[in-house]
Amino acid sequence: MAVTGETPPLQAGKRERTGWYFYDWAMSAFNTSVVTVFLGPFLTTVTEIASGCAIDADDCEGVVHPFGITVAAGSYFAYLVSLSVFLTVFALPVMGAIADRAPRKKPLLAGAAFLGAAATIGFVFVTGDRYLLGGLLFIIANIAFGAALVVYNSFLPQLGGPDERDKISSRGWAIGYLGGGLLLLLNLLAVMSLSEEGNPQRTLDIARWSIVSAGVWWAIFTLIPLLWLREHPPLEAAASKGNVLTDGFKQLGHTIKQMRAYPLTLAFLGAYLIYNDGIQTVIALASQFGTEELKLEQDTLILTILIVQFLAFGGALLLGALANRIGARKTVLLSLALWLGVVTAAYWLPEGEPLPFMLLGAGIGLVMGGSQALSRSLFSQLIPAGKEGEYYGFYEISDKGTSWLGPLFFGLIFQMTNSYRTGIISLVVFFLLGGVLLAIVPLRRAIIAAGNTPPKLI
Template identity: 25%
Template sequence: MHMTATAAGDTEPTTIIPRSHVLSWGLWDWGSSALNAVATTFVFTVYLTGNSTNHPFGDVDSVSAMLGATLGVAGFIVAVLAPITGQRSDASGRRKFWLAVNSYIVVLILALMFFVQASPNYLWLGLLLLAAGTLFFEFAQVNYNAMLLSVSTKRTIGKVSAFGWSMGYFGGIVLLLIVYFGFIHPDVGLFGVTSANGLSVRVSMLIAAIWFGIFALPVLLAVPEYHVPEKVARPKVSFFGSYVRLGHDIARLWRTSRQTLYFLIASAVFRDGLVGVFTFGGVLAAGTFGFSPSEVIIFAIAANVTAGISTVLVGRLDDRIGPKPVIVAALVGLVVCGTAVFLLHDAGQTAFWIFGLALCLFVGPAQSASRSFLARLIPAGREGEIFGLYATTGKAATFLAPTAFAVFVAIGGEQYWGILGIVLVLAIGLVVLIPVSAKPATVAP
């Protein structure tokens, strides 16, 4: 299959898009599961926070709060720098270069997690590596998202975006199976690895680093480098001059495409809630519902299967009815299911299995449709900048879910109260999104 598109994702037959380019682009998402599924969600964060019977780094509730605060600081740094990195990659035409640099910094950070031994003395090292991994992953994702319009058309943006997200979930399944059956579940895993001093988790992080390192390569080798359209090319400016340009660009968005800014704000809030669902899902499974590390990974595999399948199916719906109805329906489902997890926390693991998996039905479609919603609005030559703003507005709000989680844990005195913080963020995002117009913007380049 081939598709035709212009640099802005139009359907004019100026560029042939081979299926291999779409697959290579999606494989980066497949590889990024090393950070998303293994490091920040179901393995390394659970290793740090512990569970009801095993907490080598300290009290579950206090470590959970520290985790939320650390990720909040990382989000603030991304918020300050992301639009500048995107804008400068637009101007230089070096999206793939910066995608490569930031991706392989994440690979290095994943490998360094091997050195976080099961002791309170290593807690801050673990937290700092998580924060740094989140930081550079977000920088990489700015350029990765900007490449969506190079591998899709206006008619297939929703499907291709959903394909990428689903590849992330399915990649997570395969990688979690490898680390679960290879190292974490057996008393003695491959190469004689045991759980002593957290070795099974630490070796799993080395596997995650190799995984991302391999699957980050295809997009760098197969998809052509972006070239700035001559009609929208802009002169290079200094680093601080980029902020001046950013201010002018935001002012122009306000004048000519105010709905785009409204969507960036709304998506910032609800996307942080979406990230919170997965970031704290494994933590809650272990700390509140008594899942063992092995049970957390089994749940993670089921969660990724559920999210991956729903994302693929709903991606086709995105192209037919538009992304906004998809996002609204998903957020309503998330608020309902999240509230059920809180109310039924005393019902034990069965309740978490039912409503936790129900949450996963809605997370992927909301994330994918949000990306395709914005991609439909971006003019040629400003993909990196606008997706940089997308990252910035998202990370400007990144403190919301971790902070709300930590605040509600403090209010309720128990970890499960943090669920209400995540639900609140999702509900606010839904309310802010509802009045946003879904009509395409007419942003002057």
């Protein structure tokens, strides 16, 4: 980003960029093995046990009463996702403000990442009917996941110029898919070799340990970016003159007021929050949909997610290359049209047949990474210099597992209709509305208004 009157930032080298990519490798294990595959079915089963339903019941319609609130067992996980993200609305922008003003960002990244990893490892204690413990650990892990992403994404503008960020962002997502996919492959091997037919408790235990493995993976590989990323001192105007925490809260209030001076940036952010909420809801609830509605076995679900992961690696790079030819916005709009087809096709998937579900997963894999990676790099162009952390704090309200409107909407639809299919098809509104809003935002004018130099293609 061009910053008038400031010392140009140090150019990032290959080692630093690789370190940045490796955090995506580290945390994607949580997004893939936990949020996308194991946690929904696992916590739903634990909740059904708490409601008095047998572990092998085929048609369990029990309810639980956390803190006196009546909740259908099938809606519990979706509501948890919404609650955790509602809480991030307050936590993540503050984390971003602190990151912009702190002299060192890496301790913030370490603290959030290791807290999330520890909460994930804590699922080793979620046994029997401890659905409340599982819910609390997930909320902590998901908020920490988002907080770490705020800091992680705030490094992006320091890693390359306007014409490089689409490629850098796409590579990060692609490497993340490889990391998440590799751990998921290991978990699939565990499911296939250790499961016993007619022993649902064994399946539940394998799922629990698979969740724990993601926390261990997340913690270990976070060490690489902590070693290889360099600290970039904040701009003098943003640097904290006193206590970083209290100054972060004060600065957040100023930023919220100042954001009104960048209405086009806010317009893009609004469009993104809507369409990405639909994407994240599909990702987070796909496993639950496959288990509860389509009656598919867990190994089928994991194999499908593996297909998604490894195709997403190529898809992220492919759409990144396409963006270099037609622009990032047109590429994202194309991916949203494909997402509409995915959601519509999901409604008509036949029960008990793995192949159509896998084919749909292949389609998701080809468009998933590119739509999100390019949105991230587009947003980096719209942020005033020195405000990266704060703006990404708002951005992360709907990124990589932290959606809230979609899961809440899905949960309410299921509670009213008792149909996962109706919940899935209702998500088309997010892709339609978000796509229309993205199409009408004048991005080049928005980038200039934020004080940045536009790339050649947008």
